[in-house]
Amino acid sequence: MRDQMKKIIGTAVIMLLLAGCGSTAAQRTMIDSSGTAKETLEAAAQTSDSSRMQHLTLESEALGKAMKVNVYLPEEYADGAGGPYPVLYALHGKNGNENSFFSSGLNIGERAAKLVNEGRIAPFIIVSPQLDNSYGVNSSEKLDKRHEYALGRYEDYLLKDLIPAIDANYNTVANREGRYIGGISMGGYAALHLALTHPDMFSKVGGHSAAVWKETPDYLAWLYQGDQPQEEVDPVMLVGKGAAKKLAIYLDHGDKEHESIADGNQALMEALDKAGVSYEYHSSPGGHNDKYWAAHMDDYLQFYGNKGEEGKK
Numbered sequence: 001m002r003d004q005m006k007k008i009i010g011t012a013v014i015m016l017l018l019a020g021c022g023s024t025a026a027q028r029t030m031i032d033s034s035g036t037a038k039e040t041l042e043a044a045a046q047t048s049d050s051s052r053m054q055h056l057t058l059e060s061e062a063l064g065k066a067m068k069v070n071v072y073l074p075e076e077y078a079d080g081a082g083g084p085y086p087v088l089y090a091l092h093g094k095n096g097n098e099n100s101f102f103s104s105g106l107n108i109g110e111r112a113a114k115l116v117n118e119g120r121i122a123p124f125i126i127v128s129p130q131l132d133n134s135y136g137v138n139s140s141e142k143l144d145k146r147h148e149y150a151l152g153r154y155e156d157y158l159l160k161d162l163i164p165a166i167d168a169n170y171n172t173v174a175n176r177e178g179r180y181i182g183g184i185s186m187g188g189y190a191a192l193h194l195a196l197t198h199p200d201m202f203s204k205v206g207g208h209s210a211a212v213w214k215e216t217p218d219y220l221a222w223l224y225q226g227d228q229p230q231e232e233v234d235p236v237m238l239v240g241k242g243a244a245k246k247l248a249i250y251l252d253h254g255d256k257e258h259e260s261i262a263d264g265n266q267a268l269m270e271a272l273d274k275a276g277v278s279y280e281y282h283s284s285p286g287g288h289n290d291k292y293w294a295a296h297m298d299d300y301l302q303f304y305g306n307k308g309e310e311g312k313k
Contacts, residue, residue: 053073071125086122086124086173088180089158092184107294116305138156176202189207192268
């Protein structure tokens with residue numbers, strides 16, 4: 001069992017900073033690969049004060065640094081009932097962080113709890129990781145022109161460090177049918193990129209005002225200077241490779257969206273149409289901001305948490 005756990009987590013080490021929502025004194029528990037997943041879950045429960053929001057720090061082997069992660073547990077999980085639970089990986093936008101989905105008016109945890117209590121969605125775990133300004137790709141270490149983007153192996157961090165650690169430490173549906181990914185703006189690009197390149201890991205993907213382009217701006221050329229050419233990274237180009245047919249896809253943006261992003265989403269939908277891929281698309285009043293995303297958070301959650309419906313098989 002010990003060797004199995006080491007294989008699951010590798011050399012990643014999780015420092016759990018767990019506190020009750022109203023607690024003033026945080027407690028720390030070191031979680032490493034020497035314990036079983038069951039023991040790890042028990043340790044978390046003992047130090048969380050039955051909190052449904054847990055704040056973690058993950059030592060990422062891929063990035064060589066500590067990354068913050070928020071985990072929201074549904075009430076049923078906190079009560080020790082049911083499971084295993086699907087997991088939604090919610091990716092923040094540029095200049096956001098792991099707290100963005102739980103603040104800024106988005107309040108994804110509170111909105112999910114309300115919908116579960118109303119019987120409108122099934123309960124699931126929400127994981128919102130620190131993504132920096134990386135677009136969720138494996139990029140070269142060369143600085144970009146604007147020096148405002150985070151470079152490194154962020155795709156590996158999400159797929160090889162974070163997801164195995166979450167599956168090892170929580171009672172999850174640890175397969176693609178119970179694993180969803182979505183994001184806003186930059187996070188929408190990251191979610192689409194990851195799902196389209198790894199359809200074996202995800203069954204649902206949401207791009208909410210996803211920052212995709214018909215023509216990539218010069219200042220983002222660094223996205224395609226790493227290990228992979230543009231056709232293996234760009235969501236618009238990835239659609240033609242066939243993986244999109246394996247995914248349930250949700251796209252949306254406001255009617256006052258930035259023209260370049262609106263054009264990019266149009267190009268993405270045209271690529272999906274050409275490939276014969278079904279998807280859900282919504283255009284509603286609003287711009288590229290928290291107010292728009294907050295107004296549609298319930299819609300997003302109902303896509304991910306449709307009661308009795310997992311992602312595409």
